[in-house]
Amino acid sequence: MIAQAAALPGEEISRPSSIWKQSLATFIENRLALAGAIVLVLLILFSFVGPLLYHTNQTATNLINENLAPSGSHLLGTTPEGRDELGRLMVGGQSTIEVGLGVGVLATLFGMVYGSVAGYLGGVVDAVMMRIVDALLSIPYLFFVVLLAALVQVNLLVLILVLSAVSWLSTARLVRGETLSLRTRDFVSASTGFGSRMRHVIARHITPNLLGVVVVNGTLKVADAILAFAAVAYLGLGPAPPATNWGELISAGINNLFDGYWWQLWPAGVLIVAIVIAVNVIGDGLSDVVEVRLQKR
Amino acid sequence: MSQDVMTDPGKRPVLQVQNLRTEFRLRSSTVVAVDDVSLTVHEGECLGLVGESGCGKSTTGLSIMRLLPRIGHITGGKVLLGERDLTTLSEAEMRKVRGNDVAMIFQDPMTSLNPTSTIGVQVAEPLRIHFGTHRKAAAKRALEMLDLVGVPNPRERMDDYPHQLSGGLRQRVMIAMALTAQPKLLIADEPTTALDVTIQAQILDLLDRLREELSMAVLLITHDMGVIAGRTDRVMVMYAAKAVESTSTAELFEDTRHPYAKALLESVPQLTASSSTLLPTIPGQPPDLTNLTGGCRFAPRCRHAKPDCGTAEPTLEELEAGHLVACFHPVGSEPEPAADAPELAAPAPEPVADEAADEPAAELPTVVQRVQAVLGITLEPRPAEPPPAGPPAAAEPVGAQAAADPMSAPVLVEIERLFKEYPVRRGLGLGFGPPAASVKAVSGISLTIRRGETFGLAGESGCGKTTLGRIVAGHEHPTAGTVRIDGKEILRLHGAELRRGRRQQQLMFQDPYASLNPRMRVGAIIREPLMVQGSGNRRQQWERVAELLGEIGLSRRAMDLYPHEFSGGQRQRIGLARALALNPGLIVADEPVSALDVSIQSQILNLMKRLQRDHGLTYMVVSHDLSVLRYLSDTIGVMYLGKLVEYGPADDVYDAPAHPYTHGLIQTIPVPDPKIERTKEKAAVRGELPSPVHPPSGCRFRTRCPLAQELCAQQEPPMQVFGPGHVAACHFPLQPPTTLEPPPGVQLAMTDPRGDA
Numbered sequence A: 001m002i003a004q005a006a007a008l009p010g011e012e013i014s015r016p017s018s019i020w021k022q023s024l025a026t027f028i029e030n031r032l033a034l035a036g037a038i039v040l041v042l043l044i045l046f047s048f049v050g051p052l053l054y055h056t057n058q059t060a061t062n063l064i065n066e067n068l069a070p071s072g073s074h075l076l077g078t079t080p081e082g083r084d085e086l087g088r089l090m091v092g093g094q095s096t097i098e099v100g101l102g103v104g105v106l107a108t109l110f111g112m113v114y115g116s117v118a119g120y121l122g123g124v125v126d127a128v129m130m131r132i133v134d135a136l137l138s139i140p141y142l143f144f145v146v147l148l149a150a151l152v153q154v155n156l157l158v159l160i161l162v163l164s165a166v167s168w169l170s171t172a173r174l175v176r177g178e179t180l181s182l183r184t185r186d187f188v189s190a191s192t193g194f195g196s197r198m199r200h201v202i203a204r205h206i207t208p209n210l211l212g213v214v215v216v217n218g219t220l221k222v223a224d225a226i227l228a229f230a231a232v233a234y235l236g237l238g239p240a241p242p243a244t245n246w247g248e249l250i251s252a253g254i255n256n257l258f259d260g261y262w263w264q265l266w267p268a269g270v271l272i273v274a275i276v277i278a279v280n281v282i283g284d285g286l287s288d289v290v291e292v293r294l295q296k297r
Numbered sequence B: 001m002s003q004d005v006m007t008d009p010g011k012r013p014v015l016q017v018q019n020l021r022t023e024f025r026l027r028s029s030t031v032v033a034v035d036d037v038s039l040t041v042h043e044g045e046c047l048g049l050v051g052e053s054g055c056g057k058s059t060t061g062l063s064i065m066r067l068l069p070r071i072g073h074i075t076g077g078k079v080l081l082g083e084r085d086l087t088t089l090s091e092a093e094m095r096k097v098r099g100n101d102v103a104m105i106f107q108d109p110m111t112s113l114n115p116t117s118t119i120g121v122q123v124a125e126p127l128r129i130h131f132g133t134h135r136k137a138a139a140k141r142a143l144e145m146l147d148l149v150g151v152p153n154p155r156e157r158m159d160d161y162p163h164q165l166s167g168g169l170r171q172r173v174m175i176a177m178a179l180t181a182q183p184k185l186l187i188a189d190e191p192t193t194a195l196d197v198t199i200q201a202q203i204l205d206l207l208d209r210l211r212e213e214l215s216m217a218v219l220l221i222t223h224d225m226g227v228i229a230g231r232t233d234r235v236m237v238m239y240a241a242k243a244v245e246s247t248s249t250a251e252l253f254e255d256t257r258h259p260y261a262k263a264l265l266e267s268v269p270q271l272t273a274s275s276s277t278l279l280p281t282i283p284g285q286p287p288d289l290t291n292l293t294g295g296c297r298f299a300p301r302c303r304h305a306k307p308d309c310g311t312a313e314p315t316l317e318e319l320e321a322g323h324l325v326a327c328f329h330p331v332g333s334e335p336e337p338a339a340d341a342p343e344l345a346a347p348a349p350e351p352v353a354d355e356a357a358d359e360p361a362a363e364l365p366t367v368v369q370r371v372q373a374v375l376g377i378t379l380e381p382r383p384a385e386p387p388p389a390g391p392p393a394a395a396e397p398v399g400a401q402a403a404a405d406p407m408s409a410p411v412l413v414e415i416e417r418l419f420k421e422y423p424v425r426r427g428l429g430l431g432f433g434p435p436a437a438s439v440k441a442v443s444g445i446s447l448t449i450r451r452g453e454t455f456g457l458a459g460e461s462g463c464g465k466t467t468l469g470r471i472v473a474g475h476e477h478p479t480a481g482t483v484r485i486d487g488k489e490i491l492r493l494h495g496a497e498l499r500r501g502r503r504q505q506q507l508m509f510q511d512p513y514a515s516l517n518p519r520m521r522v523g524a525i526i527r528e529p530l531m532v533q534g535s536g537n538r539r540q541q542w543e544r545v546a547e548l549l550g551e552i553g554l555s556r557r558a559m560d561l562y563p564h565e566f567s568g569g570q571r572q573r574i575g576l577a578r579a580l581a582l583n584p585g586l587i588v589a590d591e592p593v594s595a596l597d598v599s600i601q602s603q604i605l606n607l608m609k610r611l612q613r614d615h616g617l618t619y620m621v622v623s624h625d626l627s628v629l630r631y632l633s634d635t636i637g638v639m640y641l642g643k644l645v646e647y648g649p650a651d652d653v654y655d656a657p658a659h660p661y662t663h664g665l666i667q668t669i670p671v672p673d674p675k676i677e678r679t680k681e682k683a684a685v686r687g688e689l690p691s692p693v694h695p696p697s698g699c700r701f702r703t704r705c706p707l708a709q710e711l712c713a714q715q716e717p718p719m720q721v722f723g724p725g726h727v728a729a730c731h732f733p734l735q736p737p738t739t740l741e742p743p744p745g746v747q748l749a750m751t752d753p754r755g756d757a
C-alpha cells in the first residue's frame, strides 16, 4: 500500500515511467504534429541530402539554358540565370533551414538567459532590463536589416545574428514572466531553505521547468525566422548570388510570373508554406506535451 | 432498484436522483465517476453528501446541475426535480432550471463571480434573466437579498466589485445570487472549505436560517464530518464513486455500519483526544477508478474484509428502517475482527497500531525481494532504528518524551519582540517612493520553544502565523526583533555561514504538489540538500536517501520516479524526508496536512509523531486546524492579527482557555458528534478579521469580542499568567489570573522597542 505507483509489482509496466516516453506518446497522439514532424524531416533531407543524389551546377550561370520549362534533364525547369530550378530549391532550402534553426536556437538561448536573470533578480535590475527590451521591441526589424545592408556585406551569419537580435526579445519577456512565478514556488523556497546558491537554483529548478514553454516558443521562432528571412530576401536584401534561398526564388518567380514561368514561383512558394506550417504544428504538439505534463504533475 | 430512504412522508421530495451514472471519457480510458447513486432531498431538509476527494460527491452535484466538464457524460439514471427529469431536458430548458429551480454554490466564490461587474448587478441578474424584472425592481430585490445574507452596509456594497470583498463576504454574495430567484433546491459544494472556522460557522448558520425561512431543500457536499454532524438531517457517505451508507445523521454517528464510514470517523483528530496516542488510520488510498478489479472497492483497506468481499460487489441494502449500507459484513453484525487482523487493532482509545504496522510491514517483504531481484543487491531492513514493522512500542506513548518533562527541557528556539511589516505601496508598485502604509503581519511576538516539544501556532488566515513560521525557518526577514535557535541568532548570519546555518531548521510545506520540483526524480530531490551542503560523498548521500525513504515508508524504487507518479500523501512524505535529510533540530511545518484527505492526514500525522520520537525533533506546527494542533502539540500559541493572545500547555489552553478569542475558536470547530454540534451556541466569533493595515487600537480583538468594554479600546491588555506556563492577554479573561511566574521568554508587558505602538 505504500505507493500505489511506486511499490506494487507489476503495475509499473502499464505506466511509462520516463517523462520522455510519456511526452513522446502525447506528441504522437497529436496526428497533425506528427505529420508536421515528418514533413520537416523530408524537407531537411530534400535540402541537404538531395544535392548528393541530384547533381546540378549551382555556381555558374548558363544563359543558353535560361527559363527552360520542366523536362527530363531539368525536372523543374531552369531559372532566369539558367541554373537548374530543382537544384536551386535544394540549395535555397539549406540556407532557409539554417537561418530558421540558427535564429531559433540563438534567440532562445539568449532570451532565456536574459529573461531568467531579470526574473530571478527582480526589483530594479529587472525593471531596467525589461525597459531595454521594450525599447528594442519598438523598432521594426526591417529597419535593422535595411540599415545593416547599407553598411556591410550581408551574409548568412550576419542575417542570423540580425534576426536573432530581434527575435530574442519576446522570448526574454516570456521567460522573465515564467521565472517570476517559478521563483515563488515552494520547491524553490525549499531549495534556498537548505542553503542553495542562486546559480544552483537557476540551473536545477528554474531552467528545467522553463524548458517546456521555451521549446514551444523556440519552435515558433523558427517559423517566424524563416518567414522574416524570406521577406528580407524578397526585398533583395539577402546574401548575394550564387547563394540563394526560397524567399529570393519567390521574388525571382514573381518577376517572371507573367511570362508563364510557373515553375519558378510555385515550387518555392509551396515549400516555404509547407515548412512554416510544419514547424507551427510541431510547436502545437510540443505545447500539448508541456500541458499534459503540467496536468499530470 | 431505486434504493433510497423515504423518511418523513409528510414532506414533499424536491429532488429524486435515481441510479445516476456519470462517466468521464479520458484520452485513454473511461472513468465511472458516479456509479448507480440514488438519493432524495425533501422540502426544507438538508442532505449531506460526504466522502474524500475523488469519491464522486462533487460530480454528483454537477451532474444534477448538468454542469459537467466537457469530458463528463450522464450515461444512466434519472434526476427528477418534481416531475421533470433533468437529464432529458435540452440545454436551453436546463438554463431556465438553473438559478431558477435549482442553484449551486461552490467552494471558491471568486471563480463563480464575474470580476468585471459589481455585485449589485450580479445579484440582480438571475431576476432579470428568468423573470424579466425591471432594472430598478431587480436592484431593490438584490439589496434585500444582500441584507438577508448578512452583508454589512448592503447599499454601499452594491457598487463593489468581487475582488474588493473578503472570502466570507464573497461567499455571502454567492449565496445571495443563488437565492434571488428562490430556488427549491440549493446544492452547496464545499461552501466553506476555503474559509476560516469562524467564518465557516457564520456561513453555515446563514444557510441553516435561509433553509428554514425559505423552506428550501439543501444538498450539502462536504468532506468534513463535523459539518455533517452539525448541519444535516440525513447523510450519504460515498466511496470510490459509490454510495456506501445512507441514513439519518444521528443514526450515522451513533451506529455506523459501513467499515469505511466508521474508519473515516475514527481517523478525524478529536479536539478532546490526548496527544499521546496515535491516530487510527485507514491504510492505503482510494482505488484508481480507471483500474477497478471487481469486488468491494474498499476491500484492500477494510479491516472487516473477508474472502467474499474480493469477489462480488456489495449493493446498498436496508439493514434497518431507513439505514442503507453496502457491505457484506457491516460493523456490529459480527464480532469485531480483531483476532484475525491484529495489526489493525481497534478504535480510538485502545492502543492503536502504529501506522508503520500497516505500511512498510505489509509492503516490505515484497518490495525488498523485488528490489533485490531488480538491482541484484541485498537490502537490509533498517538496522538500529525501531523497525517500522515491529510492534509499535504501544506501551510507550509517543510524545511521552516531551510530555514527561515539558517544563524542564532546554529551550531550543527563542523569539524576542519580533516584528514584520510589509509596505503597501501606492501607484505602480515600481519600488520607488515611500510606502503609503504597512501591513502589520507580526507585531511584537516573544515566545520560546523547548527542545523535543511540538509547538502549535493557531489563528485565522491573515493573522500572521505563517509569516512567523517562515521567519523562524529562515525564509523571511523580520522588520525588527531576534530569533535564536540553539543560542545562535539566525538573522545575524550571512553568506556561507548563513547557508551552513540553514541545516538547523527546515520548512515543511503545505502544498505537496508545489513543493517538489516536477522535473526532478525523487532520489535527486531528497539528495539535493545533502549535495548543496556537501555532506558526505556521493555514495554516502545515496545511502542516506535510501535510509530516509525507509523512514517515511516508501520503497527504494521511489528514487527513480518523478513526483507526479505519487499521491498527495506520498508527496508530503517525500517532502518530510527532504526536510529530514540534514538532520535538522527544528522542523517548521506550515499547514502540513491541510491539503490532504482525512484518511491520509492521519497517516502523515502519525508519521510526524514517529519521526519526532525517533529523532528527538522539535516541531513548530502552524495551522488553522485546531484539532490537528491538539493532536500534535505539547504547547499552543494563538495569534490574532499579529499578536500572541494566548500561550500555554496544550491541555490547559484547550480545556480552560483564558482568552475569549481562543474560547471562540475552540467553540467554533465542527466536531463529528451531532449531540455536541446541535447544542452549540451560534457562531461564537462574530464578523471578520479587521484590516492588518490599520489594526484596532488597544486590544486588537475588541471589534469581534463579546466581552469588549471601553477599556479594551484604550489600553492594550498585558499578558497575565493563568497557570504554569499559561499566559493570555486580555483585560477581562475567562478565568482569574494567578500570580505565578510567567514562562521563560514571555514578557508580560508588551512594549514596542520602537515605541510607536
Ligand code: SF4
Residues within 6 Å of the ligand: B258, B259, B260, B296, B297, B298, B299, B300, B302, B303, B304, B305, B306, B309, B314, B326, B327, B328, B329, B330
Ligand atoms: S464488503 Fe467486505 S471489504 Fe467491503 S466494506 Fe464490507 S466488509 Fe469491508
Ligand code: SF4
Residues within 6 Å of the ligand: B659, B660, B661, B699, B700, B701, B702, B703, B705, B706, B707, B708, B709, B712, B717, B729, B730, B731, B732, B733
Ligand atoms: S481585552 Fe477586551 S476586547 Fe480584548 S479579548 Fe479581552 S475582553 Fe475582549
